[in-house]
Amino acid sequence: MSNPPIIVSASPHIHSEKSLKKIMYDVVIALVPAFLVSMYVFGINAFVVTAVAVVSCLLFEYLIQKYLLKTNITITDGSALITGILLAFNLPSGLPIWMVVIGSLFAIGVVKMSFGGLGFNIFNPALAGRVFLLISFPVQMTMWPTAVENNATMIDAVSGATPLGIIKEGVMYGDTITSLSSKIPSTMDMLLGITGGSLGEMSALALLIGGAYLLYRRVISWHIPITMLVTIGIMTSIFWLINPEHYANPLIHLLSGGAILGAFFMATDLVTSPMTKKGMFVFAIGIGVITVVIRLFGAYPEGVSFAILIMNAFVPLINSYFKPRRFGAAIKSKIM
Numbered sequence: 001m002s003n004p005p006i007i008v009s010a011s012p013h014i015h016s017e018k019s020l021k022k023i024m025y026d027v028v029i030a031l032v033p034a035f036l037v038s039m040y041v042f043g044i045n046a047f048v049v050t051a052v053a054v055v056s057c058l059l060f061e062y063l064i065q066k067y068l069l070k071t072n073i074t075i076t077d078g079s080a081l082i083t084g085i086l087l088a089f090n091l092p093s094g095l096p097i098w099m100v101v102i103g104s105l106f107a108i109g110v111v112k113m114s115f116g117g118l119g120f121n122i123f124n125p126a127l128a129g130r131v132f133l134l135i136s137f138p139v140q141m142t143m144w145p146t147a148v149e150n151n152a153t154m155i156d157a158v159s160g161a162t163p164l165g166i167i168k169e170g171v172m173y174g175d176t177i178t179s180l181s182s183k184i185p186s187t188m189d190m191l192l193g194i195t196g197g198s199l200g201e202m203s204a205l206a207l208l209i210g211g212a213y214l215l216y217r218r219v220i221s222w223h224i225p226i227t228m229l230v231t232i233g234i235m236t237s238i239f240w241l242i243n244p245e246h247y248a249n250p251l252i253h254l255l256s257g258g259a260i261l262g263a264f265f266m267a268t269d270l271v272t273s274p275m276t277k278k279g280m281f282v283f284a285i286g287i288g289v290i291t292v293v294i295r296l297f298g299a300y301p302e303g304v305s306f307a308i309l310i311m312n313a314f315v316p317l318i319n320s321y322f323k324p325r326r327f328g329a330a331i332k333s334k335i336m
Contacts, residue, residue, distance in 0.1 A: 023270070024078025026219045030210035031085055031265065037193045037203040042093035042145065046199050052097050054084030056104035064113045071117075079118045083107055086126035089200025089261060090305065091133070094145050099137055103129040123312045124272050127262075127305045134305075144196040161301075162197045163190065163256040167248050168301035176245040184248075190255040197256070200265075204255040211264030223280040224273060225263035231288025232259055239296060247296065258304035259291070266304075272312045279315075279322040286311045 038046040061080040065071050075081075087107055091100065107129030115121045134141045144162055161169065163184050170180040185195040193203030200207070214220045232253055239247040253259065267273060267287055274283045287307045294303025 020079075021077050023219050024082055026214065026217050027082055027265070028078065028085065030213045030219075031089070031200075033206035033209045034089065034200055034203060034261075035085070037206045038089075038093070038199040041193055041202055042199065045093040045145075048097070049091055049093055049095060049100055049199060050085060050088040052100045053088040053091070053104055054081055056101045057081070057084035057087070057108050060105050060108040061113065064109060065117075069113065069117075074118065077118070080108060083112070083125045083129075086200070086266060087129045089265075090126060090130035090198050090258070092141065092144050092198055094143060095133075095140055099133060099140060102136075103133045106132045119271055121271060122315075123309050124266050124269050127266055127309055131305050131309060144198070162201070163195055163252060164248075164295065164301040167252070168295075171246060177248060178245060184252065185256075187251055187255065190252070195256065198258070200261045201256070201258055204260050207260040207264060211260070214264060214268075220264065220268040221277075221280070223277055224268050224284045227281050227284035228263045228267055228288045228291075229254060229259060231285050232292055235289065235292040236296075239292075253292070253295065257295075257302045262287070262291075262304040262308055267308050267311075272315060274315055274318045274322065276319070276322045276324060279318040282318055282322070283311050283315065286314065 035046070035050065038050075057080045058075050062073060062075050065073050065075075084104065087103055088100070091103070107125040111123055111125040111128040112118065112121045142165075144165075166180060166183050167177070170183070171177075189195055191203070191205050193206065195202065211220075211225060215222060233250045236247065236250040236253040240249050263284075267284065274280050287304070290307035290310055291303040294300060294306055300306070
């Protein structure tokens, strides 16, 4: 009698009592504090952008699975829901609805389903959707409504730059960090979320609360987020100490932009991140280095999305290099 074939499902492979659905909905819970802050700051626009992204991601995954791939429908596993929320968190609150839908189609249809669905995708779908929109519609993707305190709606009608954008543009035209200090939000404002930016970049505190929840629930480990943030902090500290009038201090780099959002919620994606701890360290250091290089010397003021996607491409190599030793391999080599 022939033995039945052993079928190994797609990643993520986790030895845990938790199911994939439980893990995904833990991530949803962790994103709630940041979503509430974005609702407080941007009002109904934050809800509309998030709702459209989520519904369109779920719809596109359902239609592709049912009518193109003709496979089992998996929209209830939470992965498409997470993609929609994270895509919305990387978008301005004033982005036209049809652009949100296009970003969702690219994230689900091109980046996720064309590779075979969850577990087979090489790149983070939400980040790839964000970068696709940034390249396709750079003007609309860089129009950030400015949060203003003591405003009934918390939104200034005039679009403004993010803290990193203010620094990038100012330094380019010869301004110093001191002269730009009045335009840069305070550390407390960046911590609480009273700044300009995308939906998920508002409150560093809310994102840290969500990240702490994921660590507590053991959905993620500390290796990637902490290593990535420490790398960004060390590199920006070096440049700041060399020339504090040309380079912003590390707190600005850590609390503004997508550093914390990317570190806890996107770089830690179970499918597109390394499996071993050593691999996670290399992966996270690479993200941190690329992020700082793009922020300080690249054309864009923000580099987290590009950095994560670039390192996503190296994950197969990292996994291959740092793969664990086969059970019994050491004993066999000694005997021989």
